[in-house]
Amino acid sequence: NGRIDFSKLEAKWVAKWKQQSPDGSLHPTKHLDNHDTSKKTFYSLSMFPYPSGVLHMGHLRVYTISDVVARFKRLRGYKVIHPMGWDAFGLPAENAAIERGIDPSEWTETNIAKMKSQMSNFLADFDWDREVNTSSPEYYKWTQKIFLMLFEKGLAYRQEAEINWDPVDMTVLANEQVDSEGKSWRSGAIVEKKLLRQWFIGITKYANELNRDLETLDGWPEKVKLMQRNWIGESHGAEISFPIEGYSNVEVFTSRPDTLFSVQFLALALNHPIVTELAKQDGELAKFINGTYELNSKAGYKLPIKASIPIDVNNNKSEKYDIPIYAAPYVIGSYGHGAVMGCPGHDDRDFEFWKLHEPTKQAIQVVAPTKQDVTNPYTEKAGTLQDSSVLPTGIADLGNYRGKSVKEAMKLIVKNLEGHSLGKPTTNYRIRDWLISRQRYWGAPIPIIHCDDCGPVAVPDEQLPVVLPPTEGKHFGKGNPLANIDSFVNCECPSCGKPSKRETDTMDTFMDSSWYFFRYLDPNNQKLPIGKEASKDMPVDLYIGGVEHAILHLLYSRFISKFLNDYGLWNGEQCKSEPFSKLITQGMVHGKTFSDPDNGRFLKPDELDYSDPANPVVKSMGKTPLVTYEKMSKSKYNGADPGECIAKYGADATRAHMLFSAPISDVLNWNEEQISGIDRWLNRVVQLGETIKELPVHDGAKQGTLSQHELELNGKVQLAEFNHNELTLYNDVSGYVSRIAKSIEIDFSFNTIISDMMKMSNAIGDAVKSDSEYSTDLIVDSYKKLLICMSSVTPATAEEGWEIINSSNGSEVESIFYQSYPECQPIESTTQQYNIFINGKMRGVLVSTKDLITQPHSQIIDEISKEINVTEFIQGPVKKVITKPWMISIVS
Ligand code: ANZ
Ligand code: ZN
Numbered sequence: 001n002g003r004i005d006f007s008k009l010e011a012k013w014v015a016k017w018k019q020q021s022p023d024g025s026l027h028p029t030k031h032l033d034n035h036d037t038s039k040k041t042f043y044s045l046s047m048f049p050y051p052s053g054v055l056h057m058g059h060l061r062v063y064t065i066s067d068v069v070a071r072f073k074r075l076r077g078y079k080v081i082h083p084m085g086w087d088a089f090g091l092p093a094e095n096a097a098i099e100r101g102i103d104p105s106e107w108t109e110t111n112i113a114k115m116k117s118q119m120s121n122f123l124a125d126f127d128w129d130r131e132v133n134t135s136s137p138e139y140y141k142w143t144q145k146i147f148l149m150l151f152e153k154g155l156a157y158r159q160e161a162e163i164n165w166d167p168v169d170m171t172v173l174a175n176e177q178v179d180s181e182g183k184s185w186r187s188g189a190i191v192e193k194k195l196l197r198q199w200f201i202g203i204t205k206y207a208n209e210l211n212r213d214l215e216t217l218d219g220w221p222e223k224v225k226l227m228q229r230n231w232i233g234e235s236h237g238a239e240i241s242f243p244i245e246g247y248s249n250v251e252v253f254t255s256r257p258d259t260l261f262s263v264q265f266l267a268l269a270l271n272h273p274i275v276t277e278l279a280k281q282d283g284e285l286a287k288f289i290n291g292t293y294e295l296n297s298k299a300g301y302k303l304p305i306k307a308s309i310p311i312d313v314n315n316n317k318s319e320k321y322d323i324p325i326y327a328a329p330y331v332i333g334s335y336g337h338g339a340v341m342g343c344p345g346h347d348d349r350d351f352e353f354w355k356l357h358e359p360t361k362q363a364i365q366v367v368a369p370t371k372q373d374v375t376n377p378y379t380e381k382a383g384t385l386q387d388s389s390v391l392p393t394g395i396a397d398l399g400n401y402r403g404k405s406v407k408e409a410m411k412l413i414v415k416n417l418e419g420h421s422l423g424k425p426t427t428n429y430r431i432r433d434w435l436i437s438r439q440r441y442w443g444a445p446i447p448i449i450h451c452d453d454c455g456p457v458a459v460p461d462e463q464l465p466v467v468l469p470p471t472e473g474k475h476f477g478k479g480n481p482l483a484n485i486d487s488f489v490n491c492e493c494p495s496c497g498k499p500s501k502r503e504t505d506t507m508d509t510f511m512d513s514s515w516y517f518f519r520y521l522d523p524n525n526q527k528l529p530i531g532k533e534a535s536k537d538m539p540v541d542l543y544i545g546g547v548e549h550a551i552l553h554l555l556y557s558r559f560i561s562k563f564l565n566d567y568g569l570w571n572g573e574q575c576k577s578e579p580f581s582k583l584i585t586q587g588m589v590h591g592k593t594f595s596d597p598d599n600g601r602f603l604k605p606d607e608l609d610y611s612d613p614a615n616p617v618v619k620s621m622g623k624t625p626l627v628t629y630e631k632m633s634k635s636k637y638n639g640a641d642p643g644e645c646i647a648k649y650g651a652d653a654t655r656a657h658m659l660f661s662a663p664i665s666d667v668l669n670w671n672e673e674q675i676s677g678i679d680r681w682l683n684r685v686v687q688l689g690e691t692i693k694e695l696p697v698h699d700g701a702k703q704g705t706l707s708q709h710e711l712e713l714n715g716k717v718q719l720a721e722f723n724h725n726e727l728t729l730y731n732d733v734s735g736y737v738s739r740i741a742k743s744i745e746i747d748f749s750f751n752t753i754i755s756d757m758m759k760m761s762n763a764i765g766d767a768v769k770s771d772s773e774y775s776t777d778l779i780v781d782s783y784k785k786l787l788i789c790m791s792s793v794t795p796a797t798a799e800e801g802w803e804i805i806n807s808s809n810g811s812e813v814e815s816i817f818y819q820s821y822p823e824c825q826p827i828e829s830t831t832q833q834y835n836i837f838i839n840g841k842m843r844g845v846l847v848s849t850k851d852l853i854t855q856p857h858s859q860i861i862d863e864i865s866k867e868i869n870v871t872e873f874i875q876g877p878v879k880k881v882i883t884k885p886w887m888i889s890i891v892s
Helices: 006-020 057-075 091-100 104-121 137-152 203-216 222-232 257-262 273-279 283-289 348-357 406-419 552-567 642-649 651-660 672-694 724-747 750-769 776-790 795-806 850-854 857-865
Strands: 041-046 079-081 156-166 171-173 192-201 234-244 247-254 265-268 301-307 323-327 339-342 423-429 448-451 455-458 490-492 499-502 542-546 583-586 589-595 626-631 668-670 707-713 716-722 831-838 841-849 880-884 887-891
Touching (some): 006 651, 006 795, 041 057, 057 079, 057 589, 057 724, 104 642, 137 455, 137 552, 203 222, 203 423, 222 583, 234 301, 234 406, 247 339, 257 406, 265 348, 273 301, 406 423, 642 651, 642 672, 651 672, 651 750, 651 795, 672 776, 707 776, 716 724, 724 750, 724 831, 750 776, 776 795, 831 850, 841 850, 841 857, 850 857
Parallel strands (some): 041 542, 265 323, 589 668, 831 887
Antiparallel strands (some): 156 171, 156 192, 234 423, 265 339, 301 323, 490 499, 707 716, 831 841
16 A cells, blocks of 8 residues: 555545535534533634735744644633734735735735635634734724724824934834844835824833733743843833023933932933023034934033032032033933933943043042942942042032942932932833834824814724725825825814814834734624623633744733723733733744855755755765755745645645644754655554554453553443553553643643654554554554544544544544543553563563562462463572562572
8 A cells, every 4th residue: 555645635634624614614623612602712823924925934833833732722622712814014015016006905815815725725724704804994993993092091192203214115114124234124225314293102101011010921931021021121210300500400310329429410312401492592502413423422512501419418409500411412312301410430321421521530439349440430230339539529528328338328319309309219111102103005094183273183983994095006106105195185174074184194013913813802893893702712822923023013912902901892800911821932944055065155956966865966066065954035045835845745744744843932944854754654643543443353462460440442431451561552642642732731842742642653553563462442542542632733644544443334434523632641550560580580571460579479489480480490499589669580
């Protein structure tokens, strides 16, 4: 019998499954779940793709995992939610459509159709009845509604902001989309700074919760939590108020109030109100403000005003106005109060600044470990406060503060400032509000109408969605595309009826993806983004996706989930309104890359001679190429196509190979040659079924010491009488069954489940070879367990084996997916195998009860004599019998 054609075998099962399920899904029993309210739900979610039209290996990796977990949980008796959808808005679709002269929606639909069929080719069992497409009006209606909920609560607002402007794509770019050289990630154009009125979402209002609740996310990788924490950037410190001669006080945020007495200057951001004020009368300053500065510039403009350190060392209000004030681009306008108390003695940036502007005045150190070193800032947040010889403010000594530790001094100084209402403890966050305005066509229109009298007004619910006008393949011209369409722009104010203008910005696509996992649960709700009842299936139990989304997507999703909880759309009390209980970030898939050993040039496939597939040589020089694994890319000719692989080896083998090749978080080096090992294994498993089917019904070799166990075997509860080998097989199989479950449900260790399944089939195969020793019931039972274990990973192969083993006279066999995952514990063995030594030589093995070694020696020897001719090896009387749980040694 030749090798199995898995493509054919899979096609057979796909047809059968579809025929058995009323919704035409790839899972014959799934439709039954949804009606069983007694079942607990399990929500297995993988990050939805951008519909580019091609599924790549990275997709295959994520979806294989979510599918294996989903199928497994279904076997475990859960009602499983395993949806799929499309993150379909965004620039690539818009550009592709313009190039082709079609509407982006058309391009998107075509791509979705392609990718959907690729997904079913690898047997991914998605809930297509939950499908969402973020670019469809049915979906973005609710994205718009959520925007309006935020607007209602003051969490969506418009503000002038300096933005990164891509002059080629004519759009705003996020900071992450500008590379280190200041160029656009997409167009490569030099990015310009521009002031524009933009819509923001007030995520900073949730900064505290977003930071605090990271603590509850036990199921998240530490690395991701750390990235989120750094992004939010919680910083504890104080707000200190510096009196200015002739002006109102300047507030600064500092994380080091203990360094107050080392302050030598104040620095204000270029957009600080005082700076703006002074620039009105000072042309030089106005020019300075409008200059361009590189990132680390320490430029400064000395202002004609002075500040005073708010209190002196005796805690009196101070009125010594001798601290110079600068306007300086290194101060960030949007952080803290846009003002810094400059401590050159303790802060590197302040030190650099001071060196440039006041080279003769030394840096001042107040905090020091032991001795002061005024040539370098002492930046550690440790040490004690000490007098400085050169205090600028004329303070000769630190008075009450001398000798205090940093920690004490911070508390004291803030307390004393508080007494004069000149300061207080505060917490700052580095995270900025979320800029969602995009001057592009292919996104959800922001549902706002601008009225001269009423200002920005929400589009009323009954007018939602604000639909994108079809492009009919036309280019809408330069600038913001929607702004060029009069019929879109001109409208009436919903509140006063006056002719008004519609907002023409569309939303950042991160807005679309910040709530899609809610919509999956209630995709047809006509009244709300999600209904209360349906929302009970939140949170997501398992979320799988790329680490590239570790910061923004996850943070925005967490924020919107918390907001929707506060708005009353769902109740997240049980989970702190955190949407994702468990998070897995999968590693990249790298491709096998060949290069010229002499110059490192990447080689095209046709430059290689594959006569010996395991050792290809470079055609032109007959040499062995350099083989490495690299990120897949066209320029490296190392892309592997999931479709081709599936066509060649079948989906089952591709899925199993994908899981087997690397632990989930690691980079996976895709080496297709190794798939043949999986292919051979799957062939063996099916053949094993055929062999077992032909075994004569046999009760096993009931010899030696037997043990009796009441258990379910091959579907029947029976009193099994096991010989030692049978017990070992039963226990091995039970061990694998529970190990595989633990690997999937607890450790998320998918590579080891494949090796466990292989070992399990080897154990059964070995038993079959010595069939007379094992009862047929036990072998059939073991084989069925193997198939159920495999059914989550290799559904078609498992189903085929199941049909073989269960069919009799061509009768229809119920699908394996009606089975439950086996519940079986290893049973404590009462027997033991002993190696028997007589006068130092091993003479054979004995299987007997475990308590044999506690018996009198004469009885032990009697027992051994049943198996081994003891008298033949013994000379004279027995002197000694040594027993261990694994051996018995007789010395005569
Ligand atoms: C005095 C000082 C002394 C500071 C010292 C640091 C060390 P984190 O910890 O990241 O929150 N700062 C405050 N507002 C700023 C702004 N708008 N632009 C640039 N820098 C600003 O940083 C807080 C520190 O950053 C603050 O504490 C302040 O400098 C500076 F030995 O105040 B510090
Ligand atoms: Zn109006």
